[in-house]
Amino acid sequence: MDNFTFYAPTYFDFGRGAEAHVAELVRRFGGSRVLLHYGGGSIKKSGLYDRVKSVLSEAGLFAAELGGVKPNPRSGLVYEGIELCRKENIDFILAVGGGSTIDSSKAIAAGSLYDGDFLDFYHGKAKIERALPIGTILTIAAAGSEGSPNTVITDEATLLKKGTKSDVLRPKFSILNPELTCTLPAYQTAAGATDMIAHVCERYFSNTEETEITDRLCEAVMKTVIYEAPRAIREPDNYEARANLMWAGMLAHNNSCGVGRVQDWASHHIEHELSALYDVTHGAGLAVIMPKWMRYVLEINPDKCVLFATRVWDIPLNEENPRETALAGIEAFEAFLREIGMPSSFAEIGARAEDIPLMADKLLGGRKTEGNYVKLKRDDVIKIYENAL
């Protein structure tokens, strides 16, 4: 195991009705003038918007609001949010929604206290040192942004989808009420589950040795998602399935599963080019890419693929032919993704073969390789995309 630091100071309030505590939590973390940031309307339909507004106003908290965050959040709305925060003297951002709303809030939080263009942070031209505090009320178990220091934004001018991170972006609190996720369409539930497994795999597929504790945590999270996602899809109101998925999504990405080793992240970066170009749901893009990435790296570096098969998918080890074991694991993963209704090819997500060279170039952006479990060159990335056609 490598040396590491671990800093994850978010306060979690988990359970039924937890959103009733939002005003108290905003105050506890120093907020008095709040920007309420949300997405395309699911929170209005579910009644959550009205509940949150009334809790804030009963507590005497000022609340400006900015809705309209789209999945794969865009730079345009972030600029609007920054302007609004400055105009209204906002001192706390409350994100009510999923990863997209939380990531947009993080961008506004950092951008409001920065003199230059907030996209500098995403293009590697500046480091985030300060940000307004943020809190979240999560409505979809997926991206893990509720407990992560990360944010991903699409620059509308260049269609580059870029991430950045800073410990100051970690939410001060996150309210996790599994009931709020019962209104999710099956497709979003499935895409969220896929994203969770991908977050774990990006950490699990590592060449760092002797990481038993994090490997076992990874396996526990993946097995839970594999059990609970089909249950939540069959029975959308199943509180326990929703609750287990919700906590799994947080654990998958707050780095508990990742510390002490070199992580990979190739599949995520390969996927981000798909969501940037075709606006595909992030988890659905991962369902197309991740198994193709696994099949590709299996031929170069099979060890972790074998462990993934035996421990996560309970495939018996074929000692004579471990490659066969690993392959059976990947096939089990593919069958699971099909069962929960995820796509497996470019055709299903409207992606085009002719864009592959462009995506590979955008992805590498001048770098020689992508990922760490296997260091992928441009040709390797192209082959992975082509295997997904």
Ligand code: NZQ
């Ligand atoms: O916008 P509304 O109307 O709220 O609808 C959303 C949206 O259409 C809907 N939804 C959310 N909660 C719902 C609901 N519909 C009904 N009932 C509910 N309770 O679901 C759709 C997807 O929402 P979104 O926020 O986009 O989903 P997710 O949480 O999967 O976030 C995806 C974004 O997060 C980024 C992705 O790249 C993508 O842009 N990621 C962020 C990470 C991070 N910050 O740490 C890590 C991830 O790897 C990921 O890259």
Ligand code: ZN
């Ligand atoms: Zn992800």
